[in-house]
Amino acid sequence: MDIMQVAGVGAAALVAEMAKxxxxxxxxxxARMLRRDGERGAEQVLMLVDGARQQLIDSPESERGPVEERLRGELLIQLAAFLQRHPDAASELQRLTEQVEGDSAVAGARTNVHHNTNSQVVISGGAINASGGFHYGRPEVGR
Structure with missing residues (x-):
């Protein structure tokens, strides 16, 4: 099990959940997982996590992407260091990540569409095969 990979996926899942x-x-x-570092250690890391969440929530929507990216990097470092001290926690973090990703998949896609005058929006829960291409416009009648 690659600790950095588990930490990276875990960090991404946590940042994605922060605004939900x-x-x-x-x-x-x-918090339960972090208690492996003792109450004081868990409190310190949770303060960082709570601060990161507040930064995300306080950021304007237009700046969320860069803020999320920075927070993922910060959490990656924290989680990787934690997993190096407690490798047994990697499976717990993986389960949490899978649960979070599973809950997101059940909830469906979140889509925002703005200023799409004279256009169509295609949303798919999987692959779209358009071997004949996409054709927009009025259907031809009586050919």
Whole structure:
């Protein structure tokens, strides 16, 4: 098991969950996992995580991408260091990540479409095969 890979996926999942209503549940699982470092160590890391979440929530929507990227990097470092001290926690973090990703898949896609005058939006839960191409416009009648 590659600790950096587990930490990276875990960091991405945590940042994705921070702005959702399910955050408190995810945070509780993270807090239990972090207690391997003792109460004081867990509190210190949770303060960093809570601060990161507040930064994300306070950031304007137009700046969320760069903020999320920076927070993923910071959490990656914290999680990788934690997993090096407690490699047994990697499977717990993986399970949390899989649960979070599974919950997101069930919830469906989140799509925002703006200023799409005279256009169509195609949303797919999987691959789209358009071997004949996409054709937009009025259907031809009576050919």
């Amino acid at each position: 209503s399910t955050w408190e549940t995810v945070r509780a699982v993270v």
